[in-house]
Amino acid sequence: MAKSRIDKKARQLSQNDGGPAMKQSFIALGRHQNTMNKTEATHAMDLEMRKRVGEILEYRWQPLRLKLGADCTYEPDFLLIMADLSIEFHEVKGGFITDDAIVKVKVAANLFPWFIFRLFQYDRKGCKVRELKPL
Numbered sequence: 001m002a003k004s005r006i007d008k009k010a011r012q013l014s015q016n017d018g019g020p021a022m023k024q025s026f027i028a029l030g031r032h033q034n035t036m037n038k039t040e041a042t043h044a045m046d047l048e049m050r051k052r053v054g055e056i057l058e059y060r061w062q063p064l065r066l067k068l069g070a071d072c073t074y075e076p077d078f079l080l081i082m083a084d085l086s087i088e089f090h091e092v093k094g095g096f097i098t099d100d101a102i103v104k105v106k107v108a109a110n111l112f113p114w115f116i117f118r119l120f121q122y123d124r125k126g127c128k129v130r131e132l133k134p135l
Contacts, residue, residue: 036061039122040077043092047078057081066108074104076117088116095123110134 036044040061050056059080065073076089091105102119109117113134121128 039094040092042122043078043090043120047080047090055083057083057085066112068104068107068111072104074108076108086116087114088118090118090120092120092122095121097121105132 065075077092078090080088109132117132119130
């Protein structure tokens with residue numbers, strides 16, 4: 001059944017001319033809107049442990065969008081309020097990260113230098129963390 005859904009979505013996308021309708025209809029295959037993927041759920045469990053020990057006061061999953069340009073927005077995976085009242089945004093990725101994802105986080109870090117932006121990359125070996133600082 002999943003294969004037929006994927007085939008149907010592929011046909012819809014291939015018939016589309018790439019206009020605004022395609023932007024609205026494109027969602028990563030297998031991804032449900034308003035639900036975390038497995039990598040984000042793993043990260044949320046890590047954040048919950050850090051909250052219980054007092055490192056984090058509060059965190060939210062995809063609470064807002066940052067406007068980066070005229071037609072470009074960035075929706076961080078997590079917003080955190082830390083114990084020292086600093087604010088962090090976490091972008092969570094699996095084993096592969098596209099250049100587009102990295103560029104958006106870097107641009108956001110430059111436009112909003114008063115926040116801390118961290119990129120988390122989970123793979124079979126564990127998690128790599130990278131802080132993206134403004135230039």
